[in-house]
Amino acid sequence: MRRAVTRASLAFGAALCALTLMVGCGGSDDEGGTTELNWFVQIQPGGSFQEVAKRCGEESDGSYEINFELLPTDASQAREQLVRRLGAEDSTIDILGMDVVWTAEFANAGWLKEWPGDREREVTKDVFDTVIETARFEDKLYGAPFNSNTQLLWYRTDEIEEPPTTWDEMIDEAEKIGPDGGLIQVQANQYEGFTAWFNALLESAGGQMLSDPETVDLPEEPTDEALEVMGRLGNSPVAAPDIDTSNEDTARLGFEAGDSAFMVNYTFAYASAGENAPDVLKNMGFAPYPRVVESEPSRPPLGGFNLGVSNYSDNPDLAFEAAACLAGPESQLTATELDGLPPSNETLYSDKAVKTAYPGFARLVQRSIADAGPRPQTAAYQDVSLAIQRSLHPPSKIDPDDVTPIFDELLSNLEDAVKREGLL
Amino acid sequence: MSAEAGRLKRFGFRRGGTTERGRSERRLGWMLCAPAVIAMLLVTAYPIGYAIVLSLQDLDLRFPEEGGFVGLSNYGAVLSSELWWQDLFNTAFVTVISVAIELALGMAIALVMFRAIFGRGVIRTAVLIPYGIVTVVAAFSWFFAFSPDTGFVNHLPLIAEDKAWFGDRFSSFAVIIMAEVWKTTPFMALLLLAGLTTIDAGLYEAAKVDGANAVQRFFRITLPLMKPAILVALLFRTLDAFRVFDTIFIMTRGAQDTESVSILGFNQLISRLNLGLGSAVSVMIFFCVLIIAFLFVRGFGVRMAEGRPGGS
Numbered sequence: 001m002r003r004a005v006t007r008a009s010l011a012f013g014a015a016l017c018a019l020t021l022m023v024g025c026g027g028s029d030d031e032g033g034t035t036e037l038n039w040f041v042q043i044q045p046g047g048s049f050q051e052v053a054k055r056c057g058e059e060s061d062g063s064y065e066i067n068f069e070l071l072p073t074d075a076s077q078a079r080e081q082l083v084r085r086l087g088a089e090d091s092t093i094d095i096l097g098m099d100v101v102w103t104a105e106f107a108n109a110g111w112l113k114e115w116p117g118d119r120e121r122e123v124t125k126d127v128f129d130t131v132i133e134t135a136r137f138e139d140k141l142y143g144a145p146f147n148s149n150t151q152l153l154w155y156r157t158d159e160i161e162e163p164p165t166t167w168d169e170m171i172d173e174a175e176k177i178g179p180d181g182g183l184i185q186v187q188a189n190q191y192e193g194f195t196a197w198f199n200a201l202l203e204s205a206g207g208q209m210l211s212d213p214e215t216v217d218l219p220e221e222p223t224d225e226a227l228e229v230m231g232r233l234g235n236s237p238v239a240a241p242d243i244d245t246s247n248e249d250t251a252r253l254g255f256e257a258g259d260s261a262f263m264v265n266y267t268f269a270y271a272s273a274g275e276n277a278p279d280v281l282k283n284m285g286f287a288p289y290p291r292v293v294e295s296e297p298s299r300p301p302l303g304g305f306n307l308g309v310s311n312y313s314d315n316p317d318l319a320f321e322a323a324a325c326l327a328g329p330e331s332q333l334t335a336t337e338l339d340g341l342p343p344s345n346e347t348l349y350s351d352k353a354v355k356t357a358y359p360g361f362a363r364l365v366q367r368s369i370a371d372a373g374p375r376p377q378t379a380a381y382q383d384v385s386l387a388i389q390r391s392l393h394p395p396s397k398i399d400p401d402d403v404t405p406i407f408d409e410l411l412s413n414l415e416d417a418v419k420r421e422g423l424l
Numbered sequence: 425m426s427a428e429a430g431r432l433k434r435f436g437f438r439r440g441g442t443t444e445r446g447r448s449e450r451r452l453g454w455m456l457c458a459p460a461v462i463a464m465l466l467v468t469a470y471p472i473g474y475a476i477v478l479s480l481q482d483l484d485l486r487f488p489e490e491g492g493f494v495g496l497s498n499y500g501a502v503l504s505s506e507l508w509w510q511d512l513f514n515t516a517f518v519t520v521i522s523v524a525i526e527l528a529l530g531m532a533i534a535l536v537m538f539r540a541i542f543g544r545g546v547i548r549t550a551v552l553i554p555y556g557i558v559t560v561v562a563a564f565s566w567f568f569a570f571s572p573d574t575g576f577v578n579h580l581p582l583i584a585e586d587k588a589w590f591g592d593r594f595s596s597f598a599v600i601i602m603a604e605v606w607k608t609t610p611f612m613a614l615l616l617l618a619g620l621t622t623i624d625a626g627l628y629e630a631a632k633v634d635g636a637n638a639v640q641r642f643f644r645i646t647l648p649l650m651k652p653a654i655l656v657a658l659l660f661r662t663l664d665a666f667r668v669f670d671t672i673f674i675m676t677r678g679a680q681d682t683e684s685v686s687i688l689g690f691n692q693l694i695s696r697l698n699l700g701l702g703s704a705v706s707v708m709i710f711f712c713v714l715i716i717a718f719l720f721v722r723g724f725g726v727r728m729a730e731g732r733p734g735g736s
Contacts, residue, residue: 080694110488190678191677386696422501423508
């Protein structure tokens with residue numbers, strides 16, 4: 001009995017030691033004066049984020065070093081991992097790579113430090129207004145814009161002579177070709193990308209979801225126009241067969257397979273086609289994101305990362321310094337070079353690296369980001385997004401000839417969502 | 425003897441007091457299970473109690489300044505929501521269909537394993553492999569197999585090349601149920617095999633002598649004597665199946681109206697960070713599970729342990 005007790009306490013002691021050792025590995029290392037900062041961000045295949053983390057660490061002259069904590073590429077999964085840590089007030093996180101729609105939620109929850117005034121000027125200088133809007137909440141800056149992203153209309157130059165300006169024209173032209181070669185690729189699975197699509201259509205029609213973080217706007221005429229486009233495509237023979245489960249990847253793969261005439265997608269689609277489908281790339285044209293109404297310019301979806309500093313970080317000052325470097329112009333160009341991510345600084349679009357990454361369409365990307373229609377900034381964003389998905393998915397259930405019932409459902413769900421009432 | 429007294433007797437109670445031996449055995453029994461009971465209280469009673477407390481509050485991590493005690497209003501919101509009833513139906517649908525298929529298949533596999541003369545060990549191990557695979561991994565395997573771009577299923581004869589399995593409700597449910605059945609039938613088979621081995625072989629000999637054929641022997645001897653094992657197996661699997669999450673989460677994330685109550689809870693808790701509403705959903709799921717267990721124990725008379733002192 002006695003021996004058993006001794007053995008048990010030994011094991012317990014060993015476990016404690018191991019725990020202490022593990023804790024000792026993280027955090028700051030006072031001896032060399034170098035602080036370790038942890039950057040949580042979604043992984044990028046080209047390795048550009050590792051590259052900029054290394055460079056900023058070296059440039060800091062030994063004051064900090066940036067550890068990489070990779071999050072899943074899927075935005076929802078990445079967010080789940082972050083909120084679980086932040087909800088538990090985890091001090092391991094110093095710098096967060098935030099999707100453009102998380103700012104309000106994280107800030108309102110008290111998880112982010114506000115960017116100090118002098119650094120604010122540094123990290124917002126020369127940044128697109130549309131992008132800065134995504135990093136602000138209640139007139140305070142919570143994120144340093146790193147890279148941006150936007151969607152273009154990609155089309156087959158061997159099938160289409162003149163790219164269409166509106167969704168209706170595009171569906172007409174595709175239907176003329178038929179489902180064999182005329183498919184249209186969008187993102188319409190029940191996920192965040194679906195909300196981004198609807199928001200882009202609504203904004204392009206001249207409407208918006210919310211007039212302020214707690215008030216639903218949803219003007220009837222533009223909303224109807226947006227719903228008609230969704231319903232028409234959802235019920236058209238030229239919708240991709242997997243439209244109800246489609247995302248950025250299935251759209252890209254569908255377009256690369258060669259039976260599609262059109263695709264709306266982010267800029268990565270071009271480089272991807274270059275790698276996987278050189279034959280498609282030869283005939284791959286680009287044009288502005290389609291309009292919903294002839295007279296209104298389109299307002300394409302806006303993506304990208306903003307860098308925030310956690311409220312639970314033990315070294316917030318250094319974290320701001322590091323985040324400013326990570327989000328700086330030089331880093332943005334590295335992200336463009338290695339991962340094809342568009343910069344958030346406007347002047348960088350005349351840089352050679354950007355022109356090489358986007359042969360012939362660097363200006364188009366720049367214009368699309370400047371004109372983009374960001375998704376609403378509200379702390380209840382997840383509720384709003386879930387309400388959109390619940391009300392409108394799958395798009396084939398929208399009757400393009402009578403959108404009134406869907407509009408009523410959407411309006412009532414959205415009103416519940418901003419009040420955070422009921423299940424979603 | 426009344427039904428009540430009969431049941432008491434089965435559990436070792438006797439009208440007018442217990443025997444000396446019975447009492448001391450019971451005391452020993454309590455002492456033996458005390459560590460387990462205490463451990464269970466620590467690791468399950470605390471979280472369950474905490475979830476109940478949370479469910480009575482308006483608590484949203486994104487709005488730390490708001491909220492407070494709201495009584496049962498979160499439960500009102502859950503029960504008055506169309507979504508809850510829809511998801512409850514989906515969950516019950518997946519549970520009933522998958523458990524029914526598992527029972528039939530599991531019984532067949534159990535009989536094969538029982539009768540196998542050569543390589544018993546190998547057969548039993550082979551049958552158990554799907555159960556040993558992590559559910560998420562199994563779900564991904566099935567998901568990729570049925571994806572139009574990466575899967576092999578659409579290249580099989582008689583199946584359309586561009587069939588989007590997860591694009592409509594019926595085919596999504598079909599794949600989800602297949603994956604569930606594939607994964608957990610071995611568990612069912614194992615429990616049933618345990619029941620099979622308790623049947624006295626002499627009964628079969630006697631029946632054979634009396635001229636009973638194989639079908640009669642199965643329905644007149646095997647099934648009635650296996651009833652306790654079957655009910656326990658059904659109870660375990662039903663409780664398990666009702667909490668289905670991983671498979672649906674991986675395959676559709678609840679799209680095409682395939683959402684289960686567990687995913688509904690996840691959406692409130694993790695996506696919306698609405699701890700009050702989410703806990704109310706979790707507590708409701710817990711109640712559903714309790715009701716299922718109660719129905720099995722009361723309705724079908726499942727006894728978890730056989731042959732206790734004073735038992736029949």
